Amino acid sequence: MSQTKRVTAAVILIGDEVLSGRTADKNLQQIALFLAPLGISVVESRTIPDEQDVIVDTVNTLRVQADYVFTTGGIGPTHDDITADSIAAAFGVPIDVRDDALAIIEEWYARTQTPLTESRKRMARIPDGASLIENPVTGAPGFQMENVFTLAGVPKIARGMLEDIAHRLEGGAVTLSRTIKGEGLREGDVAGFLGALQQAHPHVSIGSYPYFLEQVGGKLTRGTQLVVRSTDEAELNSVISEIAKEVSRLGVEPVTSAL
Amino acid sequence: MSQTKRVTAAVILIGDEVLSGRTADKNLQQIALFLAPLGISVVESRTIPDEQDVIVDTVNTLRVQADYVFTTGGIGPTHDDITADSIAAAFGVPIDVRDDALAIIEEWYARTQTPLTESRKRMARIPDGASLIENPVTGAPGFQMENVFTLAGVPKIARGMLEDIAHRLEGGAVTLSRTIKGEGLREGDVAGFLGALQQAHPHVSIGSYPYFLEQVGGKLTRGTQLVVRSTDEAELNSVISEIAKEVSRLGVEPVTSAL
Numbered sequence: 001m002s003q004t005k006r007v008t009a010a011v012i013l014i015g016d017e018v019l020s021g022r023t024a025d026k027n028l029q030q031i032a033l034f035l036a037p038l039g040i041s042v043v044e045s046r047t048i049p050d051e052q053d054v055i056v057d058t059v060n061t062l063r064v065q066a067d068y069v070f071t072t073g074g075i076g077p078t079h080d081d082i083t084a085d086s087i088a089a090a091f092g093v094p095i096d097v098r099d100d101a102l103a104i105i106e107e108w109y110a111r112t113q114t115p116l117t118e119s120r121k122r123m124a125r126i127p128d129g130a131s132l133i134e135n136p137v138t139g140a141p142g143f144q145m146e147n148v149f150t151l152a153g154v155p156k157i158a159r160g161m162l163e164d165i166a167h168r169l170e171g172g173a174v175t176l177s178r179t180i181k182g183e184g185l186r187e188g189d190v191a192g193f194l195g196a197l198q199q200a201h202p203h204v205s206i207g208s209y210p211y212f213l214e215q216v217g218g219k220l221t222r223g224t225q226l227v228v229r230s231t232d233e234a235e236l237n238s239v240i241s242e243i244a245k246e247v248s249r250l251g252v253e254p255v256t257s258a259l
Numbered sequence: 260m261s262q263t264k265r266v267t268a269a270v271i272l273i274g275d276e277v278l279s280g281r282t283a284d285k286n287l288q289q290i291a292l293f294l295a296p297l298g299i300s301v302v303e304s305r306t307i308p309d310e311q312d313v314i315v316d317t318v319n320t321l322r323v324q325a326d327y328v329f330t331t332g333g334i335g336p337t338h339d340d341i342t343a344d345s346i347a348a349a350f351g352v353p354i355d356v357r358d359d360a361l362a363i364i365e366e367w368y369a370r371t372q373t374p375l376t377e378s379r380k381r382m383a384r385i386p387d388g389a390s391l392i393e394n395p396v397t398g399a400p401g402f403q404m405e406n407v408f409t410l411a412g413v414p415k416i417a418r419g420m421l422e423d424i425a426h427r428l429e430g431g432a433v434t435l436s437r438t439i440k441g442e443g444l445r446e447g448d449v450a451g452f453l454g455a456l457q458q459a460h461p462h463v464s465i466g467s468y469p470y471f472l473e474q475v476g477g478k479l480t481r482g483t484q485l486v487v488r489s490t491d492e493a494e495l496n497s498v499i500s501e502i503a504k505e506v507s508r509l510g511v512e513p514v515t516s517a518l
Contacts, residue, residue, distance in 0.1 A: 017466055017486065019301045020436070021291030022518065025284075028306065032280030042278045044313075045306040047287065050466075054303075077447045078467040079454035119450030137471070156471050177279070188336045191378030195338035207276055207309075208337040212396070212415050227276065259281065 004231075007172035009035055010066035011045040012058055014073035014083055015153055018047050026155040027072040034162050039171030040068065050074055055086035063090075063148050068169065073153030075142065077119040083150060084143070088127035091145055098126040101141055108139030134164040144168065173231040177259055178240045182252040183223040186210070193246050194226070197239065204230040204239050263490075266431035268294055269325035270304040271317055273332035273342055274412055277306050285414040286331040293421050298430030299327065309333055314345035322349075322407050327428065332412030334401065336378040342409060343402070347386035350404055357385040360400055367398030393423040403427065432490040436518055437499045441511040442482040445469070452505050453485070456498065463489040463498050 011031055017023040025047065032042045043066060048054045050073075063069045074083030088095035101124035109116045123140035126132065133142035133149065137157045142150050149165055151158040182190075187210050198206045207227040215221055226243055230236040240256060247254040270290050276282040284306065291301045302325060307313045309332075322328045333342030347354035360383035368375045382399035385391065392401035392408065396416045401409050408424055410417040441449075446469050457465045466486040474480055485502055489495040499515060506513040 016464065016488075017468055018287070019291060019304065020434075020488070021288045021295065021301070022436070022438075022486065023468070024288045028277070029280045029283045032278060036280065042280070043308060045278065047304040049302060076467065076469065077450040079450070079457050080464075080466050114445070114447070117447050117451065119454075120447040122450075154469060154471060175279075177281070179281075186373070188373070188376050188379040191336040191338070191381075192376065195378075198338050205275065205339075207339050208335065209276055209282070210335065210413060212413060227281065229275075229279070 005172035007040045007068075007170065008043045008066045009040050009068040009070060010062040011042055012055075012062065012069060012071040013045065013047040013153075014050060014055060014071055015047070016049050016080075018073075019049055027151075027153070027158050030155060030159055031070050031072075031162070034159075034166075035169075035171075037174060038166060038169055039174040040169060041175060050080050050082060052082055052086045052089060055083065056090045059087060059090040059148060063146070067147065069148045071148065071150045072158050075123065075140070075150060075152055077117075077122050077140075081122070084125050084127065087130075087143075087145055087148065087150055090148075091127060091129075093128040093145075095125055095127045097121055097124045101126045101132060101143075104132070105140055112139075133161050136160040136163070175229050175231055176233055176236055177227060177229045178236060179228075179257050179259060180226045180240065180243050180247060181223060181255045181257070182226070182247045182250075183221065183255075185224040185247060185250065185252045186222070187224050189250055190224070190226070190243075190246060194243075197242060201235060201239050203232065204228055204235055206239065206243075264431035266299045266327075266429065267302045267325045268299050268327040268329060269321040270301055271314075271321065271328060271330040272304065272306040272412075273309060273314060273330055274306070275308050275339075277332075278308055286410075286412070286417050289414060289418055290329050290331075290421070293418075293425075294428075294430075296433060297425060297428055298433040299428060300434060309339050309341060311341055311345045311348060314342065315349045318346060318349040318407060322405070326406065328407045330407065330409045331417050334382065334399070334409060334411055336376075336381050336399075340381070343384050343386060346389075346402075346404055346407065346409055349407075350386060350388075352387040352404075354384055354386045356380055356383045360385045360391060360402075363391070364399055371398075392420050395419040395422070434488050434490055435492055435495055436486060436488045437495060438487075438516050438518060439485045439499060439502050439506060440482060440514045440516070441485070441506045441509075442480065442514075444483040444506060444509065444511045445481070446483050448509055449483070449485070449502075449505060453502075456501060460494060460498050462491065463487055463494055465498065465502075 130143040130145040244254040389402040503513040
């Protein structure tokens with residue numbers, strides 16, 4: 001593990017239900033938060049429909065751009081679950097029901113006394129050469145094909161599968177992050193100061209995020225969160241303390257938090 | 260407005276804070292739900308970092324693939340707000356503080372008795388040839404450059420800006436959607452039936468989405484939502500009633516809802 005190497009990941013969210021707005025995605029956030037302490041940064045995420053040619057193109061584009069790729073969605077038993085076949089097509093390998101995956105599914109369904117229908121057997125279709133990813137929630141496994149990890153779309157299942165992935169990843173330098181929240185602080189009041197501070201610390205990333213909260217009674221509370229990110233803890237702390245000083249000088253109490 | 264034309268949109272979420280997992284995006288869902296009744300389908304969404312070359316490439320790729328493009332994020336007063344400059348670069352046009360935008364911001368800040376700093380004036384930087392999009396929440400406008408609409412990242416502000424966009428869009432056939440929720444229904448029990456039904460109705464999209472809900476006391480409730488989408492209401496209703504019949508036959512009460 002190198003302390004300075006930057007290791008990147010791309011996330012592909014597969015699902016018409018996210019694009020239509022019917023479902024709010026939770027997987028990007030949970031994958032990013034899972035990878036960050038391992039020293040892996042998500043650098044791009046794409047949400048795409050359940051269409052094989054789009055899945056193939058997207059996987060083949062991103063698996064050469066990022067060190068790791070994570071897909072979610074489309075590995076269940078129904079006709080709209082086409083991710084496994086699409087990954088096989090992306091890698092140009094055959095796909096069929098595989099004995100190791102089928103054994104896991106058979107044992108799971110026997111234990112839960114659920115009939116093993118032909119549709120459920122479809123979940124044992126695994127691209128040739130992939131290794132399985134354990135699913136502690138519903139049995140049917142995900143799989144890893146080279147640097148591409150294919151997870152379920154249901155957030156609870158995707159989260160469970162991540163536990164069987166951490167040991168397969170080689171991370172780089174961990175990006176640390178601290179936030180200063182200034183209630184009542186407005187971006188325009190600190191923008192000049194922050195711009196100069198960013199220039200003085202080019203290896204630190206300083207982000208400014210205004211927020212607007214509706215309170216009981218309809219009153220709007222506003223403020224700004226200033227987020228500093230860096231792989232260098234000493235420089236991070238020094239930048240944070242400079243910001244805290246400036247925010248105090250403006251008459252706002254700076255509330256610092258990890259993350 | 261054609262009743263059969265398919266009109267598409269792509270959404271570009273610009274922001275390190277979404278990729279890092281610090282913030283859960285809400286804009287994709289609200290943009291998709293806003294566009295659906297106008298007859299515009301979101302076909303792809305990308306979440307990208309605050310980096311000009313990435314923004315330029317992504318905008319230039321998607322604005323030829325989709326009928327409309329919506330970007331969110333990066334149009335505030337701070338150093339990390341580089342979206343306006345990036346859009347200008349993508350279109351190869353100059354950008355500077357524009358009088359019409361500055362007048363809006365001056366008037367807004369005068370009314371709210373806020374000092375108009377140099378940083379706040381930056382929010383009047385608008386690419387040449389763009390038209391402004393009204394911001395009813397904080398004043399500083401978004402803008403439209405050809406088929407690309409640039410909105411704020413704060414969901415409340417983005418939502419406000421959408422109201423000034425609807426009249427600029429030409430929609431196509433509206434995709435209707437209905438859901439049958441079957442509590443206790445498992446995907447594997449209906450997968451064969453659904454696959455055959457999908458084959459019999461190729462112009463209707465049938466999606467199957469299992470869910471797992473943790474209840475008080477830790478008990479897990481599971482079920483499946485079956486979502487049917489189509490531009491043809493009669494066919495949609497006929498497919499929904501076939502599904503309802505099958506779900507009932509399996510001993511599960513089908514709960515139908517719009518959307």
